[in-house]
Amino acid sequence: MAVANAHLTSSFTSIRLRSSDFSSVKSFPATKSHLYLLVSPRIDSTRNKNVMMCASVDGVDSITSRSFSLFGPETDYVPMPIVLIDQDTDPDATIVQLSFGDRLGALLDTMKALKDLGLDVLKGTVTTENSVTQTKFFITRLSTGRKVEDPDVLERIRLTIINKVLKYHPESSERLAMGEAFGVKPPEKKIDVEIATHIHVKEDGPRRSLLSVETADRPGLLLEIIKIMSDINVTVESAEIDTEGLVAKDRFHVNYRGAALNSSLSQVLVNCLRYYLRRPETDEESY
Structure with missing residues (x-):
């Protein structure tokens, strides 16, 4: 059976x-x-x-x-x-x-x-x-x-x-x-991207950092996040992609040239992600 x-x-x-x-x-x-x-x-x-x-x-x-x-x-x-x-x-x-x-x-x-x-x-x-x-x-x-x-x-x-x-x-x-x-019925309530977006970076050992991203979900979101990190030479080792209804809650193990991100690069990454993720009209052609 x-x-x-x-x-x-x-x-x-x-x-x-x-x-x-x-x-x-x-x-x-x-x-x-x-x-x-x-x-x-x-x-x-x-x-x-x-x-x-x-x-x-x-x-x-x-x-x-x-x-x-x-x-x-x-x-x-x-x-x-x-x-x-x-x-x-x-x-x-x-x-x-x-x-x-x-x-x-x-x-x-x-x-x-x-x-x-x-x-x-x-x-x-x-x-x-x-x-x-x-x-x-x-x-x-x-x-x-x-x-x-x-x-x-x-x-x-x-x-x-x-x-x-x-x-x-x-x-x-x-x-x-x-x-x-x-879908057959759109969501009754839209997610406010400004309110929904939360980004944090913390050390996860000497060789990598843990990036947590929570934001309003949309098609192509994962590619958008990966593209932003690639543009500043941050390497993604592994990821956990969690879609909960209207919200995406993603976690990435990342490094910069084999080491954890320092505070300056972490802030650059957070700023870049916050800028792009709070612009839901952004599409791949704008890259």
């Missing part, structure tokens, strides 16, 4: 999916029999949700997932969509994590979209805890077998995941900055 190592307690559910499970995407023909595994996280009066994993009995490549309500219609509450790209935790793979309340999402379609970017999905995990479902992908470049380092590819991964969230959960568009251009 395509669902391996299913672990269930009264409040925590973890499902691990092999990379071979994502080799192709097939729909469920009406003539085939199917085996359903009901995975039940903790049920309470506020989030009456279960997650069902469905797989055909004659193949592991036709697994899908869906969420459903046990006790009536779904609530109107729209949770916060979060997309996290983690370059630090795993030495060999880039980790992409998606959470959107208790909505599980379309796993295989997302996996196929990542493969279309030239990426190899090593494995995927689905974890449900306290009514929040997290989908995590471990990916590498097909061409090299190594984690993703190219900022352009990282941004394409981020936008691909967000586009899938918008496709399968159109209600998320009111909680995402991308909903302004690509």
